[in-house]
Amino acid sequence: MIADSVTLETVMFRRLSAAAVLIVLSGPPLLAQRAPLSLCLVQTRPYASASYDPPAGPWAIAMYDLLSAQKLGNGTPLRITVLAAATERDVPPEVRRLHCPYVVQLRYHGDLGDLLLGGHTMKEDATSVLFTLWNGATGKTIANGASLIPPEDRYPSNGAPAAACANLAQQILKSLDKLR
Secondary structure (H helix, E strand, O other): OHHHHHHHHHHHHHHHHHHHHHHHHHHHHHHOOOOOEEEEEEEEOOOOOOOOOOOOOHHHHHHHHHHOOOEOOOOOEEEEEEOOOEOHHHHHHHHHHHOOOEEEEEEEEOOOOOEEEOOEEEOOOOEEEEEEEEEOOOOOEEEEEEEEEOHHHOOOOOOOOHHHHHHHHHHHHHHHHOOO
């Protein structure tokens, strides 16, 4: 009987010790989790009658798909709200209404004519997608960037071109890294 009692106490002590060690070892990472960086993502429509399917626009959907799974360099996750595509003048009121701390605004530009690229001017029609990262409260621009779309990808049959999206997503992440 006494041996059984000592064995039971030993087993209980070991289990409690293991649980305490587990709590101590997992505690700091749980406490060190960073609050997500919230931002709104919107694609600007060229004119009011332009409509997209889906309503957010193909570039906004592609950027959301690429950015939502990413974290910033310091481990901060992103919390992204995708807005319906809007004209340039309709974006700021919606950003204020939703209290977006940061905004990534996308613009598709086709036929840009001569475009300076790395010290060389492209004479052919240039198509690109541009982004502006700005502060939702102040409207101040934080960063700008662009990705050229190769001629063979100008009219994709299923959404935005992957290479142009990946390039733009990396630029956006680099800009967001500077915020934290």
